[in-house]
Amino acid sequence: SLLCVFQLLACPDISGWGDRILNLIPRYLKSECRVMHHLVLRGLITLCRRPFMAKRMQFLLQSLIELLQDAEGEVLRMTLSVISKVLLATDIPTANPIALQLAEKLWPLFDNKANDVQLLSIHLFGDVTEFVVKVGKQPLKTHIHQSLLPLFYHLHDE
Numbered sequence: 001s002l003l004c005v006f007q008l009l010a011c012p013d014i015s016g017w018g019d020r021i022l023n024l025i026p027r028y029l030k031s032e033c034r035v036m037h038h039l040v041l042r043g044l045i046t047l048c049r050r051p052f053m054a055k056r057m058q059f060l061l062q063s064l065i066e067l068l069q070d071a072e073g074e075v076l077r078m079t080l081s082v083i084s085k086v087l088l089a090t091d092i093p094t095a096n097p098i099a100l101q102l103a104e105k106l107w108p109l110f111d112n113k114a115n116d117v118q119l120l121s122i123h124l125f126g127d128v129t130e131f132v133v134k135v136g137k138q139p140l141k142t143h144i145h146q147s148l149l150p151l152f153y154h155l156h157d158e
Contacts, residue, residue, distance in 0.1 A: 022060070028040045037067065037075045045078060045082060060086065061087075065098070076114075076117055077114070080120040080121060084124050087124075110122060
């Protein structure tokens with residue numbers, strides 16, 4: 001039934017209901033149920049295929065970043081994918097606190113045992129730094145400097 005809701009959200013004629021339904025998503029992302037996370041993220045990936053929906057999901061970034069902490073496997077991959085698509089779809093730069101939180105959560109994922117998670121996290125980290133550099137934000141500089149050595153070691157291992 002949750003997937004049916006996401007399919008409805010992808011319809012362009014449901015604009016008024018779409019915001020109401022999207023506002024429920026953070027509650028499902030905070031659930032302890034990993035199956036729920038998987039279902040919600042699958043729906044969000046489907047929605048991200050439409051740029052106007054990906055832009056509307058920017059308010060979900062905080063909940064998605066929090067999910068990175070405990071996620072594993074497929075849920076982690078899908079979370080990184082949704083975050084990346086939402087960031088790329090937005091015209092406005094990422095807010096400084098969100099960028100800092102994301103940088104902190106991505107750094108440990110550079111050493112994840114799954115190669116695709118490593119790759120996704122490194123690419124997303126690069127996207128975040130580009131967003132922040134365009135705006136000229138300085139607080140992220142410390143996190144970038146701390147991440148350079150692990151990135152160097154990771155690339156050297158490859």
